Amino acid sequence: MRREMASRPRRYWLMKSEPDVFSIDDLRRAPGRTTCWDGVRNYQARNFLRDQLAVGDGVLYYHSSAEPSGIAGEAVVARAGYPDPTAFDPHDVHYDPKSIRSRPTWYAVDVKFVRACAGIIPLARLRRLPAVRSMLVLKRGMRLSVQPVTEAEWRAIMTLPEWAPPE
DNA sequence: GCCAACGTTGGC
DNA sequence: GCCAACGTTGGC
Numbered sequence: 058m059r060r061e062m063a064s065r066p067r068r069y070w071l072m073k074s075e076p077d078v079f080s081i082d083d084l085r086r087a088p089g090r091t092t093c094w095d096g097v098r099n100y101q102a103r104n105f106l107r108d109q110l111a112v113g114d115g116v117l118y119y120h121s122s123a124e125p126s127g128i129a130g131e132a133v134v135a136r137a138g139y140p141d142p143t144a145f146d147p148h149d150v151h152y153d154p155k156s157i158r159s160r161p162t163w164y165a166v167d168v169k170f171v172r173a174c175a176g177i178i179p180l181a182r183l184r185r186l187p188a189v190r191s192m193l194v195l196k197r198g199m200r201l202s203v204q205p206v207t208e209a210e211w212r213a214i215m216t217l218p219e220w221a222p223p224e
Numbered sequence: 225g226c227c228a229a230c231g232t233t234g235g236c
Numbered sequence: 237g238c239c240a241a242c243g244t245t246g247g248c
Contacts, residue, residue, distance in 0.1 A: 073245095073246090075246090099231080100231090121245080121246060121247085122245080122246055122247080126246075126247070126248095180247075197228090197229080197247095198228075198229040198230060198245095198246095199229095199230095199246095200229075200230060200231085200244085200245050200246070202245090
């Protein structure tokens with residue numbers, strides 16, 4: 058008997074990266090416009106990567122510790138959670154001897170470039186948009202590097218003029 | 225560079 | 237299990 062692929066509604070995420078380390082332009086220039094999103098060492102974020110992110114999910118690419126910080130582009134999950142290879146590499150800054158291959162502690166996903174904003178959408182601007190007031194990234198003290206985004210928030214972000222290329 | 229907020233570590 | 241100390245994140 059034929060079976061449909063297990064399927065669920067598309068979900069949306071916000072993922073933080075310091076542009077000095079890996080920017081949206083770095084992602085565009087990466088081989089296959091894809092990178093391994095590794096090095097996450099927070100258990101809540103790990104759980105999202107391991108259990109929740111699925112191929113095709115939408116990603117808001119967020120520049121943190123930037124001038125200004127804000128949403129810099131759109132990406133898509135290209136590979137669901139798998140053991141973070143950097144955790145096994147003694148020469149990597151993210152090496153973690155607690156993580157063993159038979160029982161990995163840390164997980165990564167692959168993320169693929171979709172588009173960059175024509176102009177970054179600064180955090181201060183997001184704060185002034187009633188439609189995205191609920192976004193986790195706006196919450197004080199929120200340091201999670203992988204955050205769920207609601208469909209309503211995603212849609213509101215996608216309608217902003219910052220996405221349009223300049224005339 | 226400052227510092228608030230948060231997560232982790234480790235002594236007890 | 238408590239909690240103080242410490243390290244990290246990240247906006248400003």
